[in-house]
Amino acid sequence: MSQALQGNKLQLIEGNAVAPTVEAQASRVHRYVVNKPGLNLLLVLSFVFFVSAAVMWLGGFATTLGIKIAVGICIFLGFVCSVTVSYWNGVGDRRFVATSDKHLMIGEAERMWMIDWDLLDAQSLGLTSMELSKAGGRLNVQVAGESIPLLLFSPFAYLNDPHEFMAELLGHVQSDEEE
Numbered sequence: 001m002s003q004a005l006q007g008n009k010l011q012l013i014e015g016n017a018v019a020p021t022v023e024a025q026a027s028r029v030h031r032y033v034v035n036k037p038g039l040n041l042l043l044v045l046s047f048v049f050f051v052s053a054a055v056m057w058l059g060g061f062a063t064t065l066g067i068k069i070a071v072g073i074c075i076f077l078g079f080v081c082s083v084t085v086s087y088w089n090g091v092g093d094r095r096f097v098a099t100s101d102k103h104l105m106i107g108e109a110e111r112m113w114m115i116d117w118d119l120l121d122a123q124s125l126g127l128t129s130m131e132l133s134k135a136g137g138r139l140n141v142q143v144a145g146e147s148i149p150l151l152l153f154s155p156f157a158y159l160n161d162p163h164e165f166m167a168e169l170l171g172h173v174q175s176d177e178e179e
Contacts, residue, residue, distance in 0.1 A: 009116035010144045018112045025114070026098035026105060030165045032157045034092035039156060042081045049078030088156035097150065097159065099168055106141065106150055113148050115141070117172050125173060126150070137162075 013021050022029060053074035055061070062068050098105040104115045122128055126139040137152035152162055159165050 009119050010146070011114040013107070013112045013114055015110055018107060018110055021112065021114065022096070022098050022105060022107075025100050025103060027100045028164075028168065029096055029098040030159045030161065031096050032092045032151070033160050034088055035156050035158075039085045039088060042085050046078045046081035046085070049074045049081065053078065084156070088154075091151070091157045095151070097165065099165075099172075104141075104169075104172075106148055113141075113143075113146070115143055115148075119143050120173065122173050125169065127170075127173070 053071045056067055056071045056074070062071055094108040096105075096107060102116060104117065104120060106113045106115070120141075120143070124142050126141055129140070131138045131140070136154040139150040139152065141148040141150055151157070152159060152166075
């Protein structure tokens with residue numbers, strides 16, 4: 001299913017049409033690489049939290065309110081660590097950024113925005129207001145009233161070649177501004 005906005009310059013492609021569109025249109029696909037050691041550390045922490053909660057509860061140590069609260073905190077922290085690992089593994093498995101001579105494509109396995117380069121400049125790409133820190137980088141692409149987040153890097157996932165992607169992005173922006 002495809003939804004065209006602002007002519008055919010901005011398209012939302014959904015469902016089974018995403019993979020064939022990327023295959024036919026993209027000259028370069030940038031995938032996300034997951035920080036496996038970091039996620040494995042979170043999995044170990046999750047296991048430690050759950051085991052600690054089980055030992056406190058089943059070992060009969062949960063006799064005071066303080067210990068019962070500690071059990072609850074351990075369960076909560078174990079759950080948060082597990083959900084974080086699941087989310088970032090999904091980012092690595094499903095999300096991508098692709099480029100062609102005509103389009104920037106931002107999406108995941110079953111939903112993708114295909115944006116004509118003519119609609120993009122430094123401001124609409126979010127280059128002038130880029131969210132950047134030591135812990136993460138993200139662009140917020142603003143096109144035709146749509147806000148499309150584009151993750152560059154985080155502690156748990158990053159584009160496989162962020163320098164090449166940014167050079168390509170800046171090359172398109174610069175060539176459009178020269179015309």
